[in-house]
Amino acid sequence: MTDDLDEFGEINVVPLVDVMLVLLTIVLTTATFVVNGKIPVDLAKSSTASQNVPTPLVLTLTADGKLYLNDKAIMSLKTALQGLDKSSTIAIRADGKIALEHFVSLSDDLKNLGFNNVVLEVKRQ
Structure with missing residues (x-):
């Protein structure tokens, strides 16, 4: 026992x-x-970038040209931003290896849609 x-x-x-x-x-x-973040993007580097900028909308442009809004793939920028407040700040997370032409085209499209508060997200050195 x-x-x-x-x-x-x-x-x-x-x-x-x-x-x-x-x-x-x-x-x-x-x-x-x-x-x-969920989408791998190699951000461009900047020594004067400000930290902790609050942005409710994040637009990601990958190296292969795919576009995401808040980590969700979108086909049309106009359709994805339809109905959103035009005074919202939109941060563009663009891969550092993309051609400048793609970034300029994206920012022009945002301005044409009435979004004037557009910032570029970069990695601080």
Whole structure:
């Protein structure tokens, strides 16, 4: 009878440690996606960029020319921005490797649609 009690006298913590390490891995991976954003864009660098500019709308232009509004792929800029407040600030996250012509064309399209508060998001050096 005493052998049965000794068998359950110790707690095995190895499974607990395994579960905690898996949870830690999930949290760290998720935190990386939250900080970096979902769409990989290599932003241009600037030494005079201001930090923490609040922008409710983010327009992302990737190196392959795809356009996203707040991390959702869009086909038509006009359709995606239809019904939004024209005084909203729109931040353009353009890949640093795209041709300047694509960025200028996108900012012109935004101005033609009536959005005058357009900023460029860059990475601070």
